[in-house]
Amino acid sequence: MKHSKLRTAFLTLWGLGLVLFGVTIILGLPLAVSAVPGGILDHQAAGTAAEVDRIQHEWRLAALWNRAALAMMSDLVFIGIYGIGSVLGGLYFFRSGRGAVRLIGGAVLLAGGIFLATDYIETISQFSQLMRFEGDDAKAALAATVRPVKVAAWIATFAGILAALAIRRFQRRAS
Template structure:
């Protein structure tokens, strides 16, 4: 198999596996919904203080959901690696092969957005993981996670559609040249 096909195969495998993982996690978020955390994991992501994190953890322990939270964090870390790496890879593959300068620019935007998303989401989730597995609520870690959450979401909502559009455009460009 030539390296271009292998690279495309790897892109699809990483990116789509990441998407499957996050869809599964989001579909199970209701397991983390409590009176204290009515939005489940999202409440933990934006909990900017140690006390808020501790209150959420206490509600999850009372609901028997703390183990699920820890498992979800591990899968979230896996998602971040697969999805971000796949997104950057896909953007690079399109950027390298595209004819149109505008398409190369769009692929470049996708690369930047996926890289930013990966860094920000890993920072946020790693801070959550330390609090969930090691320290409990920690003001510094909670503040870092909460600060990373909004720009992470912005990067996601720039990266995903820019890559999807770039993929569709690239597919059309390839068909026209065939």
């Protein structure tokens, strides 16, 4: 893929992914009820079937089960678009950059792949429990275990792409 097409694909998907991230957050806001103050984040970190069941029971009592399903489906779409955009961004900076930009590109490429894998594992684990109306210890533990890795990978992709864009801009101004 040519650099210009790769750049366009990366910026389009990564940017759209950020928009979808906002949509997913907005869809999940009503899930933060008094008994589940962290909303979807509490569900991600539950760690046990009993805690997943408690959270899902509270959402059902508040008539929020459909909202939870919608937020998780939105998250699945966000993960794919943002994750692929991040991988393409890392590849773009790795191929076309020099020095720090090239190193950051490699790191973003790796972090993007880790983000895709861990966030899909987490969200699919969550969503399958929601669809069954029943927690599962193995799936809850898996989601809670990959969550910090996913968060770190997301931060690395976001900060890395911003850093690479900024450094590249300064490099171009200096030359």
